[in-house]
Amino acid sequence: MAQVNTSPPTMPSGKKRIAVMTSGGDAQGMSGAVRAVVRQTIASGCDAFAVYEGYEGLVKGGDMIRHMYWEDVRGWLSEGGTLIGTARCMEFKERAGRLQAAKNMIAKGIDALIVCGGDGSLTGADRFREEWPSLVEELVTTKVYTAEEVKPFQHLNIVGLVGSIDNDMSSTDATIGCYSSLQRICQAVDYIDATAFSHQRAFVIEVMGRHCGWLALMAGVSTGADFVFLPEQPPSENWEEEMCGIIKKHRSLGKRKTIVIVAEGAHDANLNHIAPNKVKDLLSNKLGLDTRVTTLGHVQRGGTACAYDRMLATLQGVEAVKAVLDSTPDTPSPVICIVENKIVRKPLVEAVRLTNLVAEAIGKKDFKTAMKLRDAEFSEYFNAYNITTDTEDPALLLPVEKRRRIGIIHVGAPAGGMNAATRAATAYCLTRGHTPIALHNGFPGFVRHHDDKPISSVEVISWLDAESWASKGGSEIGTNRALPSECGFEHTAKALEKHNIDALFVVGGFEAFHAVSELRQARANYEAFKIPMVILPATVSNNVPGTEYSIGSDTCLNALIDYCDAIKQSAAASRRRVFVVETQGGASGYVATIAGLSIGAVAVYTPEEGIHLKMLANDIAQLKEQFAKDRGQNRSGKIILRNEKASKTYTTEIIANIFKEESGGKFDSRFAVPGHVQQGGIPSPMDRVRAVRFGVKSLQHIEQFIGKTPDEIAADPMSAAVIGIVGAKVKFSAMRQVEEEETDWKDRRPKNEFWIDLSKIVDTLSGRKKPVNEE
Ligand code: ATP
Numbered sequence: 001m002a003q004v005n006t007s008p009p010t011m012p013s014g015k016k017r018i019a020v021m022t023s024g025g026d027a028q029g030m031s032g033a034v035r036a037v038v039r040q041t042i043a044s045g046c047d048a049f050a051v052y053e054g055y056e057g058l059v060k061g062g063d064m065i066r067h068m069y070w071e072d073v074r075g076w077l078s079e080g081g082t083l084i085g086t087a088r089c090m091e092f093k094e095r096a097g098r099l100q101a102a103k104n105m106i107a108k109g110i111d112a113l114i115v116c117g118g119d120g121s122l123t124g125a126d127r128f129r130e131e132w133p134s135l136v137e138e139l140v141t142t143k144v145y146t147a148e149e150v151k152p153f154q155h156l157n158i159v160g161l162v163g164s165i166d167n168d169m170s171s172t173d174a175t176i177g178c179y180s181s182l183q184r185i186c187q188a189v190d191y192i193d194a195t196a197f198s199h200q201r202a203f204v205i206e207v208m209g210r211h212c213g214w215l216a217l218m219a220g221v222s223t224g225a226d227f228v229f230l231p232e233q234p235p236s237e238n239w240e241e242e243m244c245g246i247i248k249k250h251r252s253l254g255k256r257k258t259i260v261i262v263a264e265g266a267h268d269a270n271l272n273h274i275a276p277n278k279v280k281d282l283l284s285n286k287l288g289l290d291t292r293v294t295t296l297g298h299v300q301r302g303g304t305a306c307a308y309d310r311m312l313a314t315l316q317g318v319e320a321v322k323a324v325l326d327s328t329p330d331t332p333s334p335v336i337c338i339v340e341n342k343i344v345r346k347p348l349v350e351a352v353r354l355t356n357l358v359a360e361a362i363g364k365k366d367f368k369t370a371m372k373l374r375d376a377e378f379s380e381y382f383n384a385y386n387i388t389t390d391t392e393d394p395a396l397l398l399p400v401e402k403r404r405r406i407g408i409i410h411v412g413a414p415a416g417g418m419n420a421a422t423r424a425a426t427a428y429c430l431t432r433g434h435t436p437i438a439l440h441n442g443f444p445g446f447v448r449h450h451d452d453k454p455i456s457s458v459e460v461i462s463w464l465d466a467e468s469w470a471s472k473g474g475s476e477i478g479t480n481r482a483l484p485s486e487c488g489f490e491h492t493a494k495a496l497e498k499h500n501i502d503a504l505f506v507v508g509g510f511e512a513f514h515a516v517s518e519l520r521q522a523r524a525n526y527e528a529f530k531i532p533m534v535i536l537p538a539t540v541s542n543n544v545p546g547t548e549y550s551i552g553s554d555t556c557l558n559a560l561i562d563y564c565d566a567i568k569q570s571a572a573a574s575r576r577r578v579f580v581v582e583t584q585g586g587a588s589g590y591v592a593t594i595a596g597l598s599i600g601a602v603a604v605y606t607p608e609e610g611i612h613l614k615m616l617a618n619d620i621a622q623l624k625e626q627f628a629k630d631r632g633q634n635r636s637g638k639i640i641l642r643n644e645k646a647s648k649t650y651t652t653e654i655i656a657n658i659f660k661e662e663s664g665g666k667f668d669s670r671f672a673v674p675g676h677v678q679q680g681g682i683p684s685p686m687d688r689v690r691a692v693r694f695g696v697k698s699l700q701h702i703e704q705f706i707g708k709t710p711d712e713i714a715a716d717p718m719s720a721a722v723i724g725i726v727g728a729k730v731k732f733s734a735m736r737q738v739e740e741e742e743t744d745w746k747d748r749r750p751k752n753e754f755w756i757d758l759s760k761i762v763d764t765l766s767g768r769k770k771p772v773n774e775e
Contacts, residue, residue: 027177036317061104415552416683442480509539547724571637
């Protein structure tokens with residue numbers, strides 16, 4: 001045992017000293033998590049420390065464990081990887097290493113440790129916590145510390161944050177980094193798509209995931225790959241024939257390219273590794289396809305974190321500090337998880353145990369259990385993938401009398417994921433024997449046909465038409481804001497009758513919601529509206545009642561943070577400049593607030609809160625203070641986000657001018673309006689995969705009404721429904737109830753906005769103290 005160099009510092013009672021570390025493989029978003037932990041710790045009146053280079057830093061101690069200050073983590077949200085380093089440390093796997101780590105922590109007076117890493121890192125953390133009392137005892141018996149000195153360290157607080165690109169941890173839907181990694185994969189596959197199409201080639205793409213096929217499956221879902229290989233769900237015994245059969249069929253339908261995605265840990269049912277080259281040989285030799293292999297490798301860990309990971313890292317980092325402060329010696333160590341849209345604490349030991357069981361089940365060829373142990377969402381995605389890829393499974397085909405003509409319509413502004421949802425709905429219809437019908441250009445396009453003009457605004461969608469839509473932005477079937485009331489209920493009803501439309505799948509934002517509401521309410525007068533209708537919310541503004549998430553909103557946030565990152569860089573280079581950036585969102589401040597969390601905005605101005613003079617004066621004073629402290633390497637550009645409808649008087653330009661005028665020459669100010677850039681180009685993978693999942697679920701919901709009479713349908717409140725995420729659940733809500741109880745019709749948004757309190761976190765982490773508006 002090395003010599004004792006310091007006694008533990010004496011601490012004011014109640015003041016915690018919280019350390020954060022990143023461990024295992026690096027993942028995008030880890031730096032954002034460190035920033036959130038450090039700032040929330042300081043904001044809570046505690047001392048923050050960072051352990052550099054993972055457990056290695058804990059074992060080595062000294063300068064590897066550093067006191068962290070507010071400015072130290074400035075700008076970290078937009079950095080990739082982890083800025084405090086990570087390592088794999090063999091010494092920590094031994095008790096001697098952990099004893100040394102305990103000694104170093106006590107020397108710095110640290111009594112809580114937040115570990116951001118994968119299952120290995122969290123297993124190590126849990127072991128450390130379990131052993132802690134005996135390690136402390138040993139440090140006393142070996143006279144490293146006195147009994148008096150270790151008194152404040154009887155209990156070690158551990159909190160886990162799951163940082164890993166693989167998304168291999170049980171109990172949480174997403175790990176910090178997994179969606180960024182998926183974004184890198186999808187970008188690569190989208191690029192490869194173009195060359196594959198040009199040469200009619202096949203590509204076999206290997207992605208990361210030793211025991212977890214999440215990345216491979218999600219990449220398959222979001223890019224519309226022809227076949228995927230996952231460790232948890234190996235292909236059938238005769239997979240060679242099955243795969244070739246599916247690809248041959250896709251080619252015979254007219255597809256010019258083939259994409260097969262292989263997880264690095266893929267194997268057959270007997271655990272024989274399925275190497276990308278083996279797949280390539282099959283495609284070349286059996287199908288005669290010109291086939292190439294691409295191994296994506298470390299590109300998947302690269303780049304900065306996507307919007308979702310920045311938000312997740314920030315919210316979970318804040319929650320981890322709160323969990324430390326809430327804990328008592330009897331509280332089991334938590335791991336911070338996310339279930340659908342809800343941040344939750346779960347027991348760390350159980351999460352690690354369940355995760356290890358997956359690898360064990362795979363090792364025993366018990367793939368049913370392996371799939372069960374993954375979250376319910378995983379099987380749902382797997383089923384959605386299969387049902388939208390293999391279009392000729394006789395077991396899935398409905399008898400002729402149960403097949404329906406399903407109208408698919410887009411309403412409102414375009415949003416990322418609309419096409420992916422339409423593609424999934426089309427593929428689902430074809431698998432089940434329904435007829436998918438595109439009602440082009442919203443209700444005006446659809447109704448226009450009623451005049452018996454020879455216009456093809458109503459068209460059966462073929463598999464090949466929809467096949468290329470997985471990654472396309474905008475709206476391939478055209479969209480329009482006009483409501484049925486504007487087109488005429490009579491005309492709308494006639495058009496539905498004329499084309500024998502048995503059900504409607506409506507994709508769009510608040511207008512789409514309004515349109516379905518109108519049709520539902522007009523059912524008493526029009527028999528044609530007594531059909532099942534589902535709306536899938538799709539809008540950048542995320543303001544549709546009945547859901548906390550609309551497809552397209554993630555694409556918008558990603559476009560916005562890319563824009564803001566570029567502006568921030570310019571602001572930093574120009575020294576002492578603040579940009580006031582105007583965001584979309586209508587009367588909902590969602591986009592501004594979540595983008596604010598994701599870029600580390602100085603302040604966010606929303607319509608919900610409004611803007612007042614005191615607020616502006618306060619922010620100017622704060623900016624002066626912050627710019628005065630901004631020196632050397634810690635300098636970073638500053639951004640204020642203002643929603644387009646936050647105030648009628650204080651426009652984005654006026655605010656920028658007021659700031660400039662009132663800065664007293666201490667800083668400069670500019671404004672920027674990204675406008676339609678926020679609709680995004682290529683939809684984000686999250687919007688694409690959720691579009692597929694919700695698209696399939698919506699069609700399954702519609703199928704429940706097959707065989708019912710129009711009056712029975714009209715009498716069932718769920719026959720006009722909105723699909724969405726509410727808290728920890730994906731659910732359908734009856735339109736009537738959502739319209740009457742949950743909708744703020746005047747401002748076109750939900751009455752209760754789940755994200756409203758998140759603006760407090762933006763303020764806490766930017767150090768903003770808001771004045772109260774007394775008026
Ligand atoms: P990734 O998911 O990216 O692989 P990980 O956290 O699972 O990340 P590992 O290499 O498994 O990465 O673990 C990181 C470090 O955690 C190890 O180098 C080791 O220091 C520590 N660790 C892992 N397992 C244990 C264990 N059983 N006991 C003590 N420490 C461990």
